[in-house]
Amino acid sequence: MAGDDPATLGKYDVVRPLGRGAMGVVFEGFDPIITRRVAIKTVRLDRIDETEGAEDLLRFKREAQAAGRLTHPNIVGVYDYGETDALAYIVMEFVEGDTLKFLLDRGDRFTPADAVAMMESLLAGIAYSHDNGVIHRDIKPANVMITRDGRVKLADFGVARIESSSLTQAGTMIGTPSYMSPEQFMGQTIDSRTDIYSAGVLLYQLLTGEKPFEGSVTAIMHKVLNTEPPPPSALSVSVAPALDAVVRRAMAKRPEDRFAGARDFAQALRDATATADDADATMIATPARPTMRVADEPAVRPRRTGLIAGIAGAALIAAGIAAFMVTRHPAPHAAAPPKTAAVARPVAPAPQPSLATLRHKLAAAVAPISCTLLHGTISPGGAALTGIVGTGEQQALNTAATSAIPPLPVTLALEPFTGPYCGVLDAVRADAPPFAADPDRLRLRLAHHATRLVAGQHIVVDLTLPDFAGYAEVDYISSSGAIYRLYPSPALPAALLPASDHLVLGKSAAASWAVAKPFGRDMILAIASSAPINTMPKSLSGDMKAFLPALKATLAKLQAQGATIRTAAIVLDTVPQ
Template sequence: MTVQQVGKYEIRGRLGAGAMGTVMDAFDVVIERRAALKVIPRPATGDVEGEESLARFKREAQAAGRLNHPNIVAVYDYGEDHENAWIAMELVEGGTLKQMLDRRERFPVTEIVRLMDQILAGLDYSHKRGVVHRDIKPANIMLTADGTVKIADFGIARIENSSMTQVGTVMGTPSYMAPEQLRGEPVDARADIWASGVLLYQLLTGEKPFEGGFSAVQHKAIHTEPTPPSTLSVTSPRAFDAVVSQAMAKRPEDRFATAAAFAEAIRAALTAPAAAAPAQVPLPMVDSDATVVSGTMRPAPAAPAPAPSPSVSAPAKSGPPVMLIGGGVAAALVAGAAAFLLLGRDPAPQPTPSSTTVALTPVSPPAASPPAAPVAAPPAVDPPRPTSTATTSPPPSPPASSPAPAPPSQATAPPPAPPLLVPPAQTPAVPSAAAAPPASTPVLTPPPTPFPAAGGSGNAATASTEAPIPPAPPQQIALAPRAVPDFRAAAQAAAAAPACGLIAYSASDDALSLEGVLRRGQDDTLRRALAARDIPLAATRLAVQGFDGPYCPATDVLRPYLASPDLAPQVRPVGNLPLINGQLLRFDVTMPEWGGNLYVAYFMKSGEVAHLVPSAPHPGNSTVRLGEPRAGFPGWEVSEPFGTDLLVAIVSEGPLFAVARPVVEKQEAYLAALADALRDARQQNRRVQIRPFVIETAAR
């Protein structure tokens, strides 16, 4: 049923739908105020389940209606008629935290602290007034255009002294539910502390601590401990591990007593000095019956260098592959592909009976001084010379007229010859058990070299007793140091890789960020460019949109003026996307600090360009809302053809065009004029910065 009028509210569009009703973009015709209207149909007589849903709906209005806080969505009104029940509330147009996480967006630690501080401020206010939310999760955390947090959806909230919450009823989202909540026990404010701890964990790592179906999540949440955030994400400070652990303590009494105490601990963790990394990272304890979702250990590749002792590395979390979801703003505006795990070096492998042993054979020594047989032992110890059961042909005896060589002395012995790597097939000899090192210390042992007895030929397995030969120092193989990735060069190469795209980049010594738009199907070029330079995914942030359309000529013209990810202009759409037929296009543009003239060009699949904002000066750092209907301007309504369009915001110092462009013109004509205007601006040393954004539209 399409609702056009609900009570005194005029319906202007659909914002979304969830388990607790449909949310409409509404207008209060009495006091002339926009609102978000959550609407559910009234249940039929005798519909027990429907009556229960209506009771929860009323409880949401009661719970949120008694709260007045800047970080909680305000409730204006509740009403019913013979068809529907509705709640009128504050309209928040910035989207949800879930949408940002679904795009795999990565948050700086300072931004995480800011978000959590506002979430916990709202919860602390709610708890002090006897309201427990019970469903804190990213989908219920809304963000305004300026980034302010708004907690929404008190649909299953528990109101103090209310009889509407039944013991044994499990309500909430499993991945964010506390153990007592999963068991159907009564809950208090500490259940919201747990859920907020899960949310903090997800912001730090990009992963939920417990995933799977209801029974799997329930078992893990009750019986197992999550992997510490700093183990999964190189950007997560170690000080946050203890904060998350206390927030997600199994027993409610072990958690933070209040949301304010939790917020204070987060702020303290941000300023805590970095702790020294332990020599060994323990593996997480996982119940044997639990479904393991943290990935598997990578097999350690064979390494030629000896290791002094075995070590245990942290398990490699199998993160999602680098993936760019195309299609502009369909469901997910930006497809972030950052995986949140930095894989360290593998430990030296333990030798196994089935592994191939590579032996080291010294170069043949000068005839005048046979070398000592090398043995595998520390330099400070002189173990007995090993014997071998392997036999080889003895070397030729010296001429009869030549005296037997004298035993070499420590002062005159030549240095050992450099080792040669000999394939196993050519050197089948295996060191004897007498000289074998302990099983816990894998080494590469040179095989014993046979020598004849003094005065004539002898068996290779028999050592001379007349001239004892001192052991030579163990042979060692030097490993070349691993090259340090050049993040700046890698970011530049990746940004230039797509043949049709506008990719901006920023980089530091240990991280990089790529943002922009590109033709669908070219996302592999970014992945290959990063992989070719050994850039770890954990240190990479990708926020790239894909498009289908004739926009490649535009990317060639605009590329030299593309703003880096941390600079303005910034474009943020208003409302849910994709835009449906008949909805209005609205968005915010944040200006650079230096201000200037703002142009907004809208490239369409039809091959035409609409000039939404021909030219308008705006001060620096200001945010401009565009597309709102007003007197004489009905707004930009979405219509055919549907697909992916390209919106380009251009800010320049001074006007770009001497004569205003047509409202709509062919793309070729506009690009020719734009190229000339941009070239003139550069020659006059006037700054120009652009920001592209893909807008996806659909019939329904």
């Protein structure tokens, strides 16, 4: 842990940091009295005198108040709230798993059956929340947890509205643009049907792999208020038209045209799925699809293993019925079959995990290792991880990666470093899916693949944008802790860049940089975002003390806007000669 991390918070032991953000840190903790692992979410109190800090603390307390009154298998539980001189903290259920956003950003796609099953579980949690007077107001993939065993849990009630509370008022626009309802954009009074709308957007994304509305906040607002997205079945041939009507009603512009409640939404999904299954049955008989269980049966079967288990189970049942029929109703005059020699039948090999499952296991294994920024590929022949890692975490990363997916080999091509970079990497790594598809990656390198530059040599950076239009920022971080903005610069001002655009920075005389003292192992950080980036607006240089809080605040703001973010970093050695 960092030197300023607490060893305890109240009665809870602090085990290790799980993630760091602009507001504070989330720790893994341990309750020694009832011997239970917990997650402890903190926010710093030294900012509460500032307007923005006071709002952060207000939302933090609201999260404890809202989620603390909810106990449901599909909601992340909140156990306790406390404050020290330096921190306020919420003690929560420890969830081993990933956010739905992480899975979607990584490229995971879900069958319609899995999407419907996930939504049924989520809607069970939403219905319970509404029954208890809590409107979430920010339902989105980042606030939906998928546990290791497939359970769905709704998290982060930081902007929730509580019916008995006057903490939020009409006229305030709160939420994440891509998932906000029309009434949220217009600042109108909201009710539980705004969660129905956001859940409809999430269902659309699960079925199609795309958000219904994207672009700038202004563009999204215009589309939400005035246009209809293409029906899911038009974007995916696996989606039954019956589901289009469910999505359309959930995302109706007027609240009164939506489902009256989450249970009605879930029932409509079940009815649409049954209709689709009946239509399929008239064409060809197919094995029953595995289903996810809702609140009373929360376990979710993995897609591939569940399918194999379902087929095997059906075969066993059929065999049992056949045996029962033979023993109970033998043919009255049937001749005994001739005896034959027993023939050994080959045993089918155990099914191998899919590449998606292996990718998930490897990503989960390396995710807790801090001070890293990684990219990986995986194939039937093995996996490869590339990136940078602090020397203090190198052994832990090697162990976690190489033991994650036996018997497949894992090849590591990592650049270790010492230097003041761990805080930067921990701030950006949450938005760096370790297994993003190549077109979705932000690619960063020095010209000619250089890794070592001498005094006076020019720093020329090659940057290739991901497959979405957006903005970029490139910063040079010296081992001394000094920060220099490479792009945008006076010579190359910020601009909206086309998807997959290739930039060569530092090549022209107007915007060039040469290596000078102090020498050491330095780092270059690049950020691409679908929304404008504004980390250090007043200066093109600074130091880590100013840069890191600004970086965290910028990333938090981009996340709040629902922006798509990609990051990349490289290390290079600078030497006198």
